[in-house]
Amino acid sequence: MNDFFLTIILTLDATIRVSTPLILASMAGLFSERSGVVDIGLEGKMLASAFIAASAATVFGSPWIGLLAGILASCSLSMLHGFATITHRGDQIVSGVAINIFAAGMSIILGLAWFQQGGLTPTLTSDQRFLSLSLPGVDLFNNIPVIGTIYRELFSGHNLIVYLAFLIVPFIWWVVYRTRFGLQLRAVGENPKAVDTAGLSVNMLRYKALLVGGLLCGIAGAYLSIAHNAQFTRDMTAGQGFIALAALIFGKWKPYTVLSACLLFGFLDALAVRLQGVVIPGFGEIPVQLIEATPYLLTVILLAGFIGRAIPPKSVGQPYIKER
Amino acid sequence: MEESKYAIELVDIDKRFGPVYANNKVCLKVETGSVHGIIGENGAGKSTLMSILYGFYKADSGNIKVFGNKLQFNDSHQAIKSGIGMVHQHFMLVDNFTVIENVILGSEGGSLLHEGLKSARDELTRLGKEYGLKVDLDATIESLSVGSQQRVEILKALYKGAKILILDEPTGVLTPQETQDLFRIFTALKKEGVTIILITHKLHEIISITDNVSVMRGGKMVAHRQTSKTNREDLAELMVGRKVLLQVSKDEKIRGEVLLKVSNLSVRDSNNIDRLNDISFEIHAGEIVGIAGVSGNGQSTLLKVLSGITPVSSGTIEILGHKMDADNLIYPDQLRELGLAHVPEDRQRMGLIGNFTASETSIIGYHNDKRINDKLILNNSKVRENCKNLMSDFDVRPGNPDLRSDNFSGGNQQKLIVAREFERDPKILLIGQPTRGVDIGAIEFIHKRIIALRDSGRAVLLVSVELEEIMSISDRIVVLCDGQVSGRIDSKDADEKTLGMMMANVFSKEDNLEALSG
Numbered sequence: 001m002n003d004f005f006l007t008i009i010l011t012l013d014a015t016i017r018v019s020t021p022l023i024l025a026s027m028a029g030l031f032s033e034r035s036g037v038v039d040i041g042l043e044g045k046m047l048a049s050a051f052i053a054a055s056a057a058t059v060f061g062s063p064w065i066g067l068l069a070g071i072l073a074s075c076s077l078s079m080l081h082g083f084a085t086i087t088h089r090g091d092q093i094v095s096g097v098a099i100n101i102f103a104a105g106m107s108i109i110l111g112l113a114w115f116q117q118g119g120l121t122p123t124l125t126s127d128q129r130f131l132s133l134s135l136p137g138v139d140l141f142n143n144i145p146v147i148g149t150i151y152r153e154l155f156s157g158h159n160l161i162v163y164l165a166f167l168i169v170p171f172i173w174w175v176v177y178r179t180r181f182g183l184q185l186r187a188v189g190e191n192p193k194a195v196d197t198a199g200l201s202v203n204m205l206r207y208k209a210l211l212v213g214g215l216l217c218g219i220a221g222a223y224l225s226i227a228h229n230a231q232f233t234r235d236m237t238a239g240q241g242f243i244a245l246a247a248l249i250f251g252k253w254k255p256y257t258v259l260s261a262c263l264l265f266g267f268l269d270a271l272a273v274r275l276q277g278v279v280i281p282g283f284g285e286i287p288v289q290l291i292e293a294t295p296y297l298l299t300v301i302l303l304a305g306f307i308g309r310a311i312p313p314k315s316v317g318q319p320y321i322k323e324r
Numbered sequence: 325m326e327e328s329k330y331a332i333e334l335v336d337i338d339k340r341f342g343p344v345y346a347n348n349k350v351c352l353k354v355e356t357g358s359v360h361g362i363i364g365e366n367g368a369g370k371s372t373l374m375s376i377l378y379g380f381y382k383a384d385s386g387n388i389k390v391f392g393n394k395l396q397f398n399d400s401h402q403a404i405k406s407g408i409g410m411v412h413q414h415f416m417l418v419d420n421f422t423v424i425e426n427v428i429l430g431s432e433g434g435s436l437l438h439e440g441l442k443s444a445r446d447e448l449t450r451l452g453k454e455y456g457l458k459v460d461l462d463a464t465i466e467s468l469s470v471g472s473q474q475r476v477e478i479l480k481a482l483y484k485g486a487k488i489l490i491l492d493e494p495t496g497v498l499t500p501q502e503t504q505d506l507f508r509i510f511t512a513l514k515k516e517g518v519t520i521i522l523i524t525h526k527l528h529e530i531i532s533i534t535d536n537v538s539v540m541r542g543g544k545m546v547a548h549r550q551t552s553k554t555n556r557e558d559l560a561e562l563m564v565g566r567k568v569l570l571q572v573s574k575d576e577k578i579r580g581e582v583l584l585k586v587s588n589l590s591v592r593d594s595n596n597i598d599r600l601n602d603i604s605f606e607i608h609a610g611e612i613v614g615i616a617g618v619s620g621n622g623q624s625t626l627l628k629v630l631s632g633i634t635p636v637s638s639g640t641i642e643i644l645g646h647k648m649d650a651d652n653l654i655y656p657d658q659l660r661e662l663g664l665a666h667v668p669e670d671r672q673r674m675g676l677i678g679n680f681t682a683s684e685t686s687i688i689g690y691h692n693d694k695r696i697n698d699k700l701i702l703n704n705s706k707v708r709e710n711c712k713n714l715m716s717d718f719d720v721r722p723g724n725p726d727l728r729s730d731n732f733s734g735g736n737q738q739k740l741i742v743a744r745e746f747e748r749d750p751k752i753l754l755i756g757q758p759t760r761g762v763d764i765g766a767i768e769f770i771h772k773r774i775i776a777l778r779d780s781g782r783a784v785l786l787v788s789v790e791l792e793e794i795m796s797i798s799d800r801i802v803v804l805c806d807g808q809v810s811g812r813i814d815s816k817d818a819d820e821k822t823l824g825m826m827m828a829n830v831f832s833k834e835d836n837l838e839a840l841s842g
Contacts, residue, residue: 180432180440187418187429194416197378198430199401314419322380 019266024220025244028213035209040096043241044103049221051107054232071218078214089319130227189313328392331519337386364540365763379403409481471502500824580609583783589639599625614798622807665745669756683711683725718743735766805829
């Protein structure tokens with residue numbers, strides 16, 4: 001029984017760690033898509049940030065410089081996306097896909113050129129990355145049964161970015177629903193004409209949203225290479241940018257529901273890892289692939305209209321052209 | 325503070341799009357505190373002129389003075405600051421926002437919403453009381469009627485400090501009662517010294533509400549009149565540049581057999597909402613039945629179901645003796661073969677394909693016709709020749725069958741579609757919004773053609789939001805409200821007030837019968 005309890009706690013603990021980049025990336029997508037720009041390039045931006053963050057951390061020996069460099073890389077790609085889709089009204093999907101391909105190729109080429117380790121970055125030492133933090137009072141609670149274990153295993157022992165990801169969600173809710181920027185952001189994704197005739201600049205608002213998205217996406221990428229892991233590996237995002245996008249849709253573009261979707265998808269991922277190779281008598285090995293495919297399946301089912309309805313911001317995907 | 329006699333002075337405004345002058349040396353003076361009408365046909369340059377005034381476009385040359393101050397607008401923000409507010413034809417509202425959120429958008433008064441919302445609420449309540457602009461501030465836009473949405477637009481402009489209010493075709497989507505309300509609001513605004521510019525193509529509105537009127541034609545300002553010293557005929561002539569017959573003349577006609585019979589027809593959409601609910605009526609040969617109603621009350625569904633696009637949920641439709649119900653759908657091409665023609669409401673989306681040439685548009689839906697087909701392929705020269713004849717018959721200009729459909733004006737696109745549907749001499753004609761966005765000259769032409777068709781013993785179903793059109797061409801009128809028949813009346817007994825009350829479903833069933841008999 002005790003063993004089982006610990007297994008659950010550890011799975012939940014893994015859920016938190018796996019969900020972190022999803023939360024940050026989907027919040028990035030939330031800003032971008034709420035402003036009317038489809039952000040399929042989340043994956044590429046995360047990957048670019050992961051690579052640049054690990055490289056900078058290696059070279060400069062500081063996780064903070066790594067994080068900053070990762071954010072810069074991600075923001076540059078965001079601005080590129082903006083230049084193509086906002087200023088020149090290019091197709092948002094095409095631009096996003098281009099960013100994904102660019103990041104996938106460039107991270108390997110530069111990695112080979114810079115570090116000669118087959119596209120990997122050197123393994124980071126502990127002072128070059130974000131380490132797990134021990135929350136105060138772990139020892140104090142340790143003797144209390146159940147609560148002590150939960151506190152020690154689940155709440156304590158994560159790195160800084162994990163705590164940031166969870167704390168940032170209420171802040172983002174507040175920004176989106178309680179500030180002027182949030183109001184304008186929501187309006188520009190719904191009806192850019194209304195924003196334009198109110199004397200506001202549609203393009204400027206969308207650039208701002210993309211910049212915030214780039215920032216969050218950069219943190220998500222840096223988390224992968226200099227916090228969760230200790231080096232950059234090829235294609236280390238492994239589709240998490242797309243899972244984040246799925247979570248954004250599944251969460252109906254609202255901060256808290258998106259957070260729940262990220263946790264659900266993160267949990268499924270953690271579960272798949274935990275169930276790897278587990279044999280159920282009379283059934284055989286659990287098909288882990290099926291569990292891993294669940295986020296996508298759920299999203300498809302949602303989009304088909306079975307679980308409520310996902311209504312995207314009305315003008316998402318459409319470049320704004322002033323007419324008449 | 326503003327003691328200038330003129331709220332707006334425009335001097336020699338020029339605006340070109342490529343080689344075409346949208347505005348050519350346009351001058352306009354609008355007196356402070358007056359209601360000033362601007363009329364003109366489509367493409368006369370009214371909207372361009374107002375867009376320049378609102379800072380949406382920049383004029384190529386010319387001067388703008390607002391309350392005596394010379395201004396140069398680069399964007400709407402500056403126009404708003406100088407006291408100009410605009411109510412666009414298509415509302416500029418965010419549908420899933422509340423009224424108050426829409427109003428403060430762009431003038432939130434601080435980076436946090438809390439304070440702005442509070443002061444806006446007080447101010448809006450005051451404005452609402454002062455001008456009779458009642459609307460629930462916390463309702464979302466999508467839950468409001470069109471009339472209320474328009475009031476939100478006006479509130480929005482006033483909240484931003486508008487002293488000059490420009491309204492672009494404000495009554496197109498309103499019931500007659502809502503229009504009356506709007507005009508009452510105008511009067512209240514005028515009393516408070518607000519200047520109103522009303523852009524419209526409805527002559528009777530100009531006559532009933534404005535103090536002065538300016539007429540535009542072909543990008544130029546052709547006349548300024550004091551409304552009290554002019555009349556509808558005079559204005560219509562100025563607009564078109566020739567004499568126009570405003571009232572269509574038609575003879576009494578004896579009606580023949582029933583060609584179209586609708587019994588207890590209901591249509592449910594995919595969300596299981598009744599779009600049409602238990603509708604019954606019939607149309608005889610030699611008769612025009614007009615379907616009146618505020619747009620969005622089931623007229624579009626009616627046209628779609630009668631033309632075979634939307635399936636019937638329950639009830640029956642008998643078309644020329646063929647029965648159509650929930651189990652037997654007759655497809656649009658089969659209906660065409662039977663002799664039913666359909667001029668759809670939305671010509672851009674359903675009537676034509678923009679990047680097809682005029683000759684291709686002229687056969688859409690009839691492309692299997694043996695007359696224009698060789699054994700395997702279309703006989704293009706025949707199609708072209710045929711289209712050329714249609715174009716001269718129906719006065720489509722320019723008469724070039726190789727021009728892309730997009731490049732024709734709205735009126736000429738409509739004439740082309742009408743020509744296509746009339747060509748095969750249909751026994752039943754369904755025609756939706758035949759004159760929406762069409763200029764006066766073309767309206768007159770299309771009306772004449774519809775009446776000619778009726779006189780030759782055909783049945784016509786006319787759907788229109790223009791009451792004047794419904795009353796002047798139809799023989800009988802059926803009014804729809806919320807998917808149900810809310811009134812039936814002979815057009816010779818109909819007037820705007822009665823129809824308006826029917827459209828708002830004020831009458832109960834019994835009153836309705838009384839109105840019919842009385």
